[in-house]
Amino acid sequence: MSDFRAIPKSPSIPEIVLEEIQRLIAEGKVRPGDHLPSETELAERFGVGRSSIREAMRVLQLIGVVEVIQGKGTFVRQAGILPLMIDWSRISQTGLISEAMEARQFMEVLLARLAAERATHDDIEALRRSLRQSEESLSNMESNVRAGVDFHLVLADAAHNQILALMYRTITDLYLEVARRMRITPEMAHDRFHDHERLLEAVASRDPQAAADIMKDHLDKAYQILSAGEPETKSA
Amino acid sequence: MSDFRAIPKSPSIPEIVLEEIQRLIAEGKVRPGDHLPSETELAERFGVGRSSIREAMRVLQLIGVVEVIQGKGTFVRQAGILPLMIDWSRISQTGLISEAMEARQFMEVLLARLAAERATHDDIEALRRSLRQSEESLSNMESNVRAGVDFHLVLADAAHNQILALMYRTITDLYLEVARRMRITPEMAHDRFHDHERLLEAVASRDPQAAADIMKDHLDKAYQILSAGEPETKSA
DNA sequence: CCTTATCAGGTCATCAGACATCTGACAACA
DNA sequence: TGTTGTCAGATGTCTGATGACCTGATAAGG
Incomplete structure (x- = not known):
């Protein structure tokens, strides 16, 4: 049983359009200040409806990639970092996965240290609850991964810095994408559970x-x- | 003449809807995991068209606030930091500034350590250049603040982890907002310059x-x- | 009794068209 | 010359129609 991974869902049309526009900007085909074609024309060129455009x-407007002015048109802006953070998938494309994992590691070690300094009685109770839930689902791999992640999130909250916790949560979203490809054995699950026990202690x-x-x-x-599961980044 | 102030442009309907939904989530009216009303019903309740919804x-889907599943509906998620980043003002509203400052501190110490481990020759050259520029603008406060921030950003790049650098950059954006209210004396500027020198060393x-x-x-x-400049968080 | 097919209802995905509103340019007018 | 009228083209918004998809109930088949 199980070798049936979930079928990756294909991106929706607006998402494709989104990436296409961002690609055009990234490749310098359109530059900051440029006037984008009208929505109607873009719809025709891409062969999609205007609502998709x-x-x-x-989205591009909200993350600061373009400026939309009624009656005038749409103009390309000097984009900040939001586009990169929103499109995590690009992180894997640009080979930033190992950096994201490293960032997660640093964040998590810091959060663990802070949690040990600041955790309230309630926090520790929440950790205990999460751990118990993880123990119950030790047989079910699928829900066990979720429970394991949950423990880390509870720990992040126990550090009592919401900004750090939110940042950690953002990175974890990416981690889950990667972790999905891992094959987790019962021994590994049990080992992780034991680590969590020691952490709680x-x-x-x-x-x-x-x-x-x-x-x-x-x-x-x-x-x-x-890194053993995906052997590619080896050698110089 | 003049008593005719420009009429502020009202936000578009989708933007209003966006904020309304986020408000509902922030106030706990709808909680993670909850099933949002269908698009049709939301359109009727808000009195707007379905396309606006x-x-x-x-947008909410892309920044991780909700999960949209075709055929099932729209569900509220536990969001990361992206929603906050899109709307920085909310950070000050929710009293997270001190937490953001603390997060910046942790990040920066970490980045400094990494930079010392990994900086290439080019990185050190870039730091030197930035420092020199800072020295030249010691007399001009305005540009000196910018130069000082620039040094930290160059240092972040020298740590050779783009994810951490991105996160740091986002926090720094907020910091600049806060720092603008500080009164900076020449002594302080010189002191900071000296710190930067020691860091480079x-x-x-x-x-x-x-x-x-x-x-x-x-x-x-x-x-x-x-914290001395804005005396408010005192006593218990 | 259990499995599989089929169907109905609800929901999102997308498109096409219509009208409103805004902007800029140019013609018409005084 | 300067003001006003008008129009083309752009975005803002709404509506209806069609398709794709998920769920649960029910019927058909073994």
């Missing part, structure tokens, strides 16, 4: 250094498995 | 611990000035 433009006994060390060790393991 | 939903001599320590000290000073 509009949905894409609305360190947090509960307010030992920041231990929490950080355990987390670092915990993530090193996961990272090794990950 | 769709444009708003497309630590990086050039590949001393991660020293770089991290100097940066921590450097930011502590700035943070003290900042």
Whole structure:
């Protein structure tokens, strides 16, 4: 049973249009200040409806890639970093996955240390609950991955810095995409569960250094498995 | 003559819908996992067309606030930091500034350490250039602030992790908003310049611990000035 | 009894068309 | 010359129609 991975859903038309426009900008085909073709013309050129163009433009407008002025037209702007962050998929394309994993690692070690310093009684209770839920789903791989991620998110909240927690959550979204391709054995699940137990212990006994060390060790393991699963970035 | 102020342009309907939905989520009226009303029903309730709802939903979907499943409906998700980044103002509204400052501090110390480990010859050259530019603008406060920030950004790039650099950059955008209200004396500018010199030294001599320590000290000073400038968060 | 087909209802995906509103340019007018 | 009228073209918005997809109930078949 199970070797049936979920079928990746193809991107919707507005998403395709979105990436197409961003590609044009990235390749310098259209430059900041340029006047984009009208929505009607774009719709004709792409062979899609005007509403699809509009949905894409609305997104581009909000993330600052274009400026839309009623009656005048749509103009390309000097974009910031939002476009990159929104389109995580581009991160894998540009080979930033290992950097994202590394960033996640640093964030998580920091969050573990902070959690050990600041966790309230309620936080520790929440961690305990999450751990118990993880234990119950040890047999079911699918839900176990979710439960495992949940533990990390609860830990992030226990660090009592919402900005850091939100940033961590953003990176984790990407991690889940990558982790989906991993094959997880029951031993690995059990091992991870044990790590979580030790983490909870360190947090509960307010030992920041231990929490950080355990987390670092915990993530090193996961990272090794990950890079072993996809052997490509080797050699110089 | 003149009492005719420009009429402020009202936000478009999809933008209003967007904020309305986000408000509902922020206020906990709808919670993660909840099933949003159908597009048709939302259109009727808000008294707008379905296409306006769709444009708003497309944005919410892309920034991870909702998950849209064809045939099933639209569901609220646990969002990351993207919604906040799109609307920075909300960070100050929700009193997250001190947390953002703390996050910036952690990120920057980490980046300084990494930079000391990984900086190439070119990176160090870029740092030197930035420092020199900062020295030239020591007399001009306005451009000096910019130059000072630039040094930190160059340092972030020298850490050779684009994801961390991106995250740092986003936080720094907010920091600039806050820093604008600070009154900067020539002594402070000179002091900061000296800190930057020491940082460059630590990086050039590949001393991660020293770089991290100097940066921590450097930011502590700035943070003290900042909290002194706006005395409000005192007492319990 | 269990499995499979089929159907109906609800929902999102997309398109086409219509009208409103805004902008800029140019013609018409005084 | 300067103001006003008009129009083309752009975005803003709404509506209706069609298709694709998911769910649950029910019927047909083994």
